[in-house]
Amino acid sequence: MILIMGVAGAGKSYFINQLAGKQVVEEGTDLETCTQSCSLVPVDIGPSQILVVDVPDFDDTIRADSEILQEIARLLAAQYQLGVNLKGIIYIHRITDKRYSASALKNLEMVKKICGDAALKNVLLVTSRWAEIPEDVGLNHERELKENFWAYMIARGSNMCRFRSDRNSALSVVSQLLVKDTIVLGLQRQLVDQEKPLNETEAGSYLNDDLERLKMAYQLELASLDKKLEIFESDRAPTRQIQHDWHKEQDRLKQAQDQQQSLQRHVGSEVRGEIDSAKRRKSALGQALAFVPAAINMLGLFVGIPSIATDNL
Template identity: 50%
Template sequence: MAYQLSRADLPSMILVMGVTGSGKSYLINQLANQNAVKESDQLASCTAVCKGVPIQIGKSRVLLIDTPGFDDTSRSDSEILAEISKVLAAQYELGVSLKGVIYLHRITDLRFQGSSMKTLQIFTKICGVDALKNVVLATNRWDDVVEAVGADREQQLRTNFWAYMLSKGSIMTRFYGDRPSAVGMVSQLLGRSSIVLDIQRELVDEGKTLNQTTAGAMVNDEAGAKKAEYEQALRDLEDLRRTLQAQDQEMRKQIQKDWADEKARLQKATEDQKTLRRDVAAEVRDQINTKKEKKEKSGLGKALPFLPAVLGFLGMFVGLPTGSAGGGLLTSWLSDSGIGDSITEFFSNF
C-alpha cells in the first residue's frame, strides 16, 4: 500500500510535571476521559517511568507525557532526570512538536519549600527562559481548601515563587479537577508556537552529557554534596569503631550496621553521578538508528508513514498504552494512516 507521508499527522506533545502526589496522573485521566494511568493519594509515586497518553482536543492530536516527580520515593533525582531527558531527546530527534509543559502544584500545601522548591528549580533549568512562555502553572485541589486561604496562597505563588516565570510569559491558572478546566489548559498551549527546551538544545544540539547541562549540573552538585556527607559519616563511624573496647559488643554491632547503611548510601550517590555522565542524546540516537536499520533490512522501514513510525520509535523511550485505556485512540490514529493492526499488534511487530 502506498502511504501519504505528512508530518501534519503527528501528534503534538505536552509534558505534565510536578512533585509526587500533585495530581499529574489525575489531570491526564480527566483529559483522556478514562483511567489511562494509575493514580495515588499517597506520597509514594505511582508513576515510575514516563508514560504517554494520547488525547484528542477537537482535531488536534496530543500525546501527554506523565512524568515521575523529582522527590520520588524509590528513585533518585539523577535517575528521574535521565528518564525525562531521554524522552525529550527522542521527541526532539524525531521531530515531534513540543507545545509546552503543565506544572501542577497543590494549593493545599501549607508552605512552598523543601521538595517543592527543589523540583521547581530543576524544572526551570530544564525549560530555560525562552520556553517559559509555553508553561502553564496550575494549582489544584481547590475543593480541599477554604477559598480565602487558597486565594492567599495563590497570591504568594504569583508574587513570590512563580513571579519570575510569570514575567517571562508563563500562564497561571486553577485546575478544578474537571475536564473543562483541564481542556482549557491544553488548549492554551496548543494555540502557541512549538518550543525547544534548554535541556534539549544542550543534549542534542550541543552534544553535552547530562551533568554538563544546566539542570544536570544542579542535580550532580546535590549528589556530590551527599557523597561528601556519606564519606565523612563513614570516617566518623570508622574512628568510633576503632576506639571502642572489645566488651562493647552491642555498640559495635550497631556501628557496623550504621557503617553498612552509610556505605550503601555512598555507593548510590556514586552511581547517581555516573548516571549523570551519560551522553543521553547519543544513546537515543543510537537506539533509533539501530531500530531503523533493522526495519530497513526487513523491508518495512520505508513503508511506514510518519505517524506510525514515530509512535514506534517513541515507544522505545516512553510507555504507550496498548489496552482499552488509551490504546483505542492510538489504534484509531494508526487506522487513519492506513495501518490495520491494533496498537498491540503494531508494537509487537515494530
C-alpha cells in the first residue's frame, strides 16, 4: 500500500490516474480538490496489484483537520493490524509554486508527524507540473525545496524526484518505493502498539496545539466583544452587530472545543474492535487476509473505494 499526499491542486488524483493508465479517481482543479475523503484504489503494475490511497489534504476549506486526521488514523491502524504491507508515502508538490504556502507547510509538517523520523526514508518528495514552467525556473524552485523546506526530511532519508505527467513517469516514481522494505509509521506505533489516544500522538498533538491557539484567540475576541456590549448597551444598532459577531465567535470556539474532544479517541483499540467484530461475522474472511482482495474488503470498512476503480478488483 502507498499513500499519496499533498496540497489541493498538486495533482494527487491526476498522478493516480496516470499510474493506473485510466481514470480511476476524479480530478480537481488548480485551486480545488476532489479528494474529500481517503480513497483506496487498486492499481495493476505488471503482474502485481498495489493499493494506492488518495489522501485528502489538511487545511481544507470544507473538512476540519481533526476529522481528516481521524480518517487517516483509522485507515493506517486497520492496515497495520490487518498485516497489509505499507511501502511508503508519495508527497506531491507543484514545482510552479513561487513560494511555499502556509497550507503546504501544514501538510508537509503533518506528513513528518504521521511518519516519524525513522520512516522518512520511505517518503518520496515528488515535484509535478514541470511542463508549465521554464526549466531554469523549475531548477531554482527545486534547489530551494532541497536546501530549505525539504532539507530536514532529505537528511533523514527522503528522496526527491520529478513527475513528468505521464504513465511512464508515474510508474518510475512508484517503482522507487516498491523496491524498499515495508515500514511501520510513527502514528501506527503510537496508536496500536502504545495504545495512545489520538491527541497524544505526534500528529494529534500538533493539531491539538493549533486548536488551543485558536481557542485562545476566540476567547480574547469574545472578551473584547463583551466590553463593547457594555459600552454600547443603550445603542441598538451597534449592539445588534456586536451580538451577531459574539455568536459567530462563540460558534467558532465551540467547533474548536469539539475538534479537541474528537482527538481524544483511542483509534487503535476502536479499529481493533471493529476488525474483530467483522471477523466474527464472517470468519472465513479472517482466514484469507493474506490475499489482496480480502484485505481490500476489510479495509473497505475504514476507507472508500471509488466506484470507477472497482473494475480493477
